[in-house]
Amino acid sequence: KxxxxxxxxxxxxxxxxxxxxxxxxxxxxxxxxxxxxxxxxxxxxxxxxxxxxxxxxxxxxxxxxxxxxxxxxxxxxxxxxxxxxxxxxxxxxxxxxxxxxxxxxxxxxxxxxxxxxxxxxxxxxxxxxxxxxxxxxxxxxxxxxxxxxxxxxxxxxxxxxxxxxxxxxxxxxxxxxxxxxxxxxxxxxxxxxxxKDAPAFVVNRILTRFMGEIQNVIDEGTPVEVAEKAVEPLGLPMSPLVLLELVGPAIGLHVSETLNRAFPDRFTVSPNLAAVVKAGKRGFYVYDSGKPELDP
Ligand code: 3HC
The missing domain is CATH 3.40.50.720 (NAD(P)-binding Rossmann-like Domain)
Incomplete structure (x- = not known):
């Protein structure tokens, strides 16, 4: 079809x-x-x-x-x-x-x-x-x-x-x-x-809102491990913060900046994410053991 x-x-x-x-x-x-x-x-x-x-x-x-x-x-x-x-x-x-x-x-x-x-x-x-x-x-x-x-x-x-x-x-x-x-x-x-040729098309519109909100929660003081534990029952294929690292924090930041410009009432740019990108870090995790572990 x-x-x-x-x-x-x-x-x-x-x-x-x-x-x-x-x-x-x-x-x-x-x-x-x-x-x-x-x-x-x-x-x-x-x-x-x-x-x-x-x-x-x-x-x-x-x-x-x-x-x-x-x-x-x-x-x-x-x-x-x-x-x-x-x-x-x-x-x-x-x-x-x-x-x-x-x-x-x-x-x-x-x-x-x-x-x-x-x-x-x-x-x-x-x-x-x-x-x-x-x-x-x-x-x-x-x-x-x-x-x-x-x-x-x-x-x-x-x-x-x-x-x-x-x-x-x-x-x-x-x-x-x-x-x-x-x-x-x-x-x-x-x-x-x-x-449609709309900012971030469909998937990234939804994903960025989702990832942005978990980062807002963290930026507001909730520990990363609490936020990650809380989303587990949603049954996502991987945690939002691990996904952010898979995609690349710089891309994540770009998309959120584009969406923030297009829809400032709905999309925020996380200061924490901006700091991660500025520091050239991969994200919130370290992979010393080969598996993602929270960056202490
Ligand atoms: N790169 C390449 N291949 C990978 C991979 C990676 N990072 N991670 C896993 N794979 C492959 C494995 O090699 C395996 O392939 P095989 O069957 O040929 O051996 C297959 O994926 C399944 O891997 P696993 O069984 O080890 O792992 P999971 O079942 O846990 O699945 C996953 C891994 C597919 C990455 C799953 O966790 C997932 O779907 N995560 C969400 C991914 C997602 O949402 N992506 C969209 C991001 S938004 C985006 O990209 C848009 C951009 O514009 C920002």
Whole structure:
């Protein structure tokens, strides 16, 4: 059954090569997913060779893990490794890419610059997808010559495990681009939903309220362990503060700042979270034993 709001799938264009802008935690997970499910060449780029190498190294290591678990055989592992490359030069990497996804720093100006650079070198038909957590897809597309090919393509951590994908239609996104996005989502075996281009879309709106409130409780003086114990009966897959660390406190802070600007009556920015990010800490826990334990 066609997902609600998805255009006719006959409009979808083929995707034979994928570009990923960024080689950080999210971008590397995306590269792995596209590689595994689409089995097409995937090119990673970043601002320096060290980051590019780290991203490709992550993908290779994850392929080895899949091999170790018996999920793929040696032939497939070799094939997948041969399909992933990393380059510094976007022109070299993306000149024949059909689908380029960015997962760079969550700042609208940075993302607009990245898309302008990609548009200058990618084929005219290429989809430009953004994994933004909370920024406006329309605004991101607004400086481009062809804004109709921009779509929001928002994944959840850990990307390999969580089935949901929020697909976002910008003001100018055309049906062919949206149909291609849905066709790619299907190949990635994700459950795609079409969301409005509203701040933080759907999931992060809810999650940020939830995480913000537990931090307010802590900021107001409730010990972290009490707050964590109190949410246990809710049966969440992981505690909100461990989840915050999985997502990354800097991302959590960005999303809450975006939502605070959009809906100041409902969203707060936790001073404690801001302090965690400023101090460059991972969060409220330490992992010395390999398991999360409260930072004393
Ligand atoms: N990275 C990659 N894979 C991971 C992982 C991680 N951090 N943690 C667990 N996994 C994998 C495991 O390897 C395992 O895979 P396998 O079946 O191939 O061996 C699988 O997940 C299940 O792991 P476990 O059985 O060890 O663990 P759990 O059953 O406890 O599940 C979890 C772990 C899936 C992370 C679960 O706790 C969960 O769903 N947590 C909530 C995650 C969530 O809400 N994410 C959304 C965050 S919001 C977001 O990302 C949006 C952004 O814009 C901010």
């Amino acid at each position: 066609r997902p609600a709001g998805a255009p006719d799938k006959s409009l979808a264009r083929p995707v034979t090569k994928v570009g990923v802008v960024g080689a950080g935690l999210m971008a590397s997970q995306l590269a792995l997913l596209f590689l595994r499910r689409l089995e097409v060449p995937v090119v990673l780029t970043d601002i320096d060779q060290e980051r590019v190498d780290k991203g490709v190294g992550y993908v290779h290591a994850e392929i080895d893990k899949l091999l170790g678990k018996g999920r793929i055989n040696q032939d497939k592992a070799n094939r997948l490794k041969a399909l992933v490359t990393g380059v510094l030069d976007k022109a070299e990497g993306f000149s024949d890419a059909d689908f380029v996804i960015e997962a760079v720093f969550e700042e609208i100006g940075v993302k607009q610059t990245v898309f302008a650079e990609v548009e200058a070198v990618a084929p005219a038909h290429a989809i430009l997808a953004t994994n933004t957590s909370s920024l406006s897809v329309s605004e991101m597309a607004s400086k481009l010559k062809n804004p109709e090919r921009v779509v929001g393509f928002h994944f959840f951590n850990p990307v390999a495990v969580l089935p949901l994908l929020e697909i976002v239609r910008g003001e100018k996104t055309d049906d062919a681009s949206l149909a291609t996005a849905f066709a790619v989502a299907k190949k990635l075996k994700k459950t795609a939903v079409l969301t």
